[in-house]
Amino acid sequence: MTIYDIAREAGVAASTVSRVINNKPGIRKETRERVKQLLEKYDYTPDAAARGLVMQSTKMIGILIVDIRVTHHVNSAFFIEKELAKRGYCCIIMGTGPTDEMKEEYIKILQQRRVEGVILMGSMYMTEKIKKNIQTHLSNVPVVMVNGYLDLPNVSGVLVDEDTGIYKCVNYLRDKGKQKIAFVLDSMSPSNGKKIQGYRDGMRDNGCAKEDIWIYKCRESSLKGGYDATVDVLKEHPDTQGIIYSVDLAAVGGIRAALDMGYDVPGQLGLIGVDNSIYGEICMPKLTTLNNKLEEMSEAAASILYAGLLGKGKNQKVMLYSEIIEREST
């Protein structure tokens, strides 16, 4: 069913049908009605691709996420989609996978689909390769990075001060009387790099020497990864008094490990995660966490992207401030 089919049956020209569909003025009432009836009758819906072709506008936004199973990122995509849908944009959410090659592939797909804007979710997109890919494939559409940034004229970024956030966590544990503090990393990423920096700085400013800096890496970014890493920490340093984790998921694994090993949490050992996720409310004791302002970041990203779509303001870099949510694990 095309506008021509409708036009023929209505005894008018295709352009008239087009005008009716798009509510353009200058059509006699009766004609408009007659066409509308046919449109209704055949449940006609314009082909978005054909329309996009002539309008030079697809009204599509691409949202790239390394792994859509990561709750934190999907939640953000949820907020962004909701905002942009209100404004008539259709968001296509895609999971790219972790390697630069896979990410590149999806960037190409977005180019082919001629999306009008792009959201890159998470710091994992902050690589030189991606920067090049954006330059060659997506240089003419606004790109907003959530918790990331690349210095390109069409790229904006919303960031959260995770480094000083973790720094504050170190001090917070100190104030609770915890001196010996370890850091558990779930995976490598620029974002986690900042967190490590915050940990290092915090420890240093509290007078810790190099040998007091205990950084452990999970074998996998998961509950089990956090559990195992925590076992390692506590075996090597049984006198550990506090552990900061790069994400809640690893931290809740850590809680379990600590309890299994007979530690009193928080009396003997204080645990802190990052993300303010639901995980921290499920575990027992409930997890103290660094709120990295997911919702606020998402809102900011959506509004910056929308401004970009309208051709206004670009190349912004917005910084949000994290804060500690105190619960039972400290």
Add this chain to the structure above:
Amino acid sequence: MTIYDIAREAGVAASTVSRVINNKPGIRKETRERVKQLLEKYDYTPDAAARGLVMQSTKMIGILIVDIRVTHHVNSAFFIEKELAKRGYCCIIMGTGPTDEMKEEYIKILQQRRVEGVILMGSMYMTEKIKKNIQTHLSNVPVVMVNGYLDLPNVSGVLVDEDTGIYKCVNYLRDKGKQKIAFVLDSMSPSNGKKIQGYRDGMRDNGCAKEDIWIYKCRESSLKGGYDATVDVLKEHPDTQGIIYSVDLAAVGGIRAALDMGYDVPGQLGLIGVDNSIYGEICMPKLTTLNNKLEEMSEAAASILYAGLLGKGKNQKVMLYSEIIEREST
């Protein structure tokens, strides 16, 4: 940059460029090389919409999810996307919202975008309204429902026997010596209706009278909803020995409530959830859960949809079998 631009610079016709792009035979080697160089040079990418228009094929699949924040559903979408991406399809994942009106809107969007196949995630799409919408808007593309079914010629469904699954849970608790068993419902949905039925049947077959059937509904489908509902159960029936929850998330809220109220889990009170989600591994004690075969369902859905895209086999109804995963809460 269009094929015409490339053609002009290469000194050939657009059709030649098109042939090169699509690896069609019958082009002199040198010509092919020359065009390829230009394609490379300008990072040319064909416009998917324009190509779709002439090919009458968009290579797009729509995946509709009521709420993309629901881990269980997003995970399934993740599997399906991965499968279909391998086969050259681009999946657009969208969150529709819970009401029929919102769902209808997204079904229309899929029609406009001329997707070639649709996945409907979860039993929430099993309504008469949606059935009508599919008939009018999506009658000519294969539709696969994950954990749902509608009797329409182009609709297939992958289902799991949640009713007999819950039935088995009742018997399992009985075998553990738990007689007084309540059921906590997180929200209304056809899927949850089946679970209630399984609970009712199980209780009845164990000789329970009507007054022994304790069904409680959460005020909200969340951790807190499960907590509050559990408090209600235990206040009204302090002698409860087992609670089955419609989802893990509510169950882990329930564990906390039970512990807060001084119950011994599992000694005094056995708790079971449904979904085999990560939540059940985070809480303490770890949650016994009914594995409803998410991954298997997703795989089946992807392969059925793919068959449909190829025009083979349709209107299937596949049934999978759930099984109890025993952990610490029972």
Add this chain to the structure above:
DNA sequence: CTGTTAGCGCATTCAG
């Protein structure tokens, strides 16, 4: 107020 024409970017005849 409405019809005719052209063109969006591409793949595919059909000629040469």
Add this chain to the structure above:
DNA sequence: CTGAATGCGCTAACAG
């Protein structure tokens, strides 16, 4: 082996 012409479904400019 390659080019010219046509049309996919739609909107917009221009005539009438």
